[in-house]
């Protein structure tokens with residue numbers, strides 16, 4: 647059985663909601679307007695080209711809510727889907743059916759950043775991001791034939807009794823994929839002093855989900871301080887791995903350890919976090935349907951990334 651690394655493509659580091667208690671995007675200074683926290687399109691496109699050639703799946707395209715305009719989103723979704731030659735999962739907050747129709751040519755499904763299904767806990771950790779609009783989005787997505795995915799963060803205060811709520815939610819909206827993260831206590835957030843959830847806890851949620859939903863696509867979120875739990879999470883039933891700074895740490899001992907953890911769980915690791923493939927990167931940029939100016943920016947960014955990645959390999 648295979649596993650692989652899933653890259654979430656982020657387009658910003660700020661968000662107009664900005665008060666979810668676990669999220670680093672809530673820690674941006676007030677004098678920094680969220681719309682000014684966008685990454686350049688060239689860097690997103692360059693990262694997508696890298697991800698494709700390193701064999702990483704694109705988990706989803708995401709960023710702060712209300713940061714990109716519809717036109718900017720369409721431009722980037724079109725570019726990403728052209729590079730990877732498949733449609734993309736989109737996670738940009740709750741979208742209306744009308745909005746989904748605009749993105750329909752480029753997306754295979756929507757990810758609801760639901761985080762927890764316990765209503766009281768949800769109110770506390772996401773005070774300005776209620777669940778209801780996500781539920782409406784899932785209904786619209788279903789009508790449009792789009793897949794539905796959700797996120798769940800272990801360690802914010804849920805109890806194991808909440809599993810029945812999660813189970814009900816997955817069944818109700820016919821969720822086909824779930825991202826099971828473990829809390830990363832971010833400095834500057836109200837959760838900065840929360841303990842890191844144990845391997846056992848994260849594995850427990852994954853194994854319960856696997857037992858209840860044999861065909862559910864389960865993706866486990868890790869972090870640099872918890873690489874050694876990967877084999878347990880895979881053995882509990884996770885399909886893929888995410889949340890690793892895979893470009894910055896490419897070829898590092900931690901990256902190597904991820905591949906070893908996969909082997910320890912008896913999985914073949916598709917793609918690589920350690921070996922740069924021999925690719926004519928300029929040619930890859932040239933074949934895209936972008937204007938020459940953008941191609942120039944993408945080429946520059948791509949070579950910057952590769953230069954940094956070569957340091958460790």
Ligand code: SF4
Nearest residue numbers: 661663664666669671
């Ligand atoms: S809406 Fe999403 S990106 Fe914005 S603060 Fe909340 S979790 Fe972070």
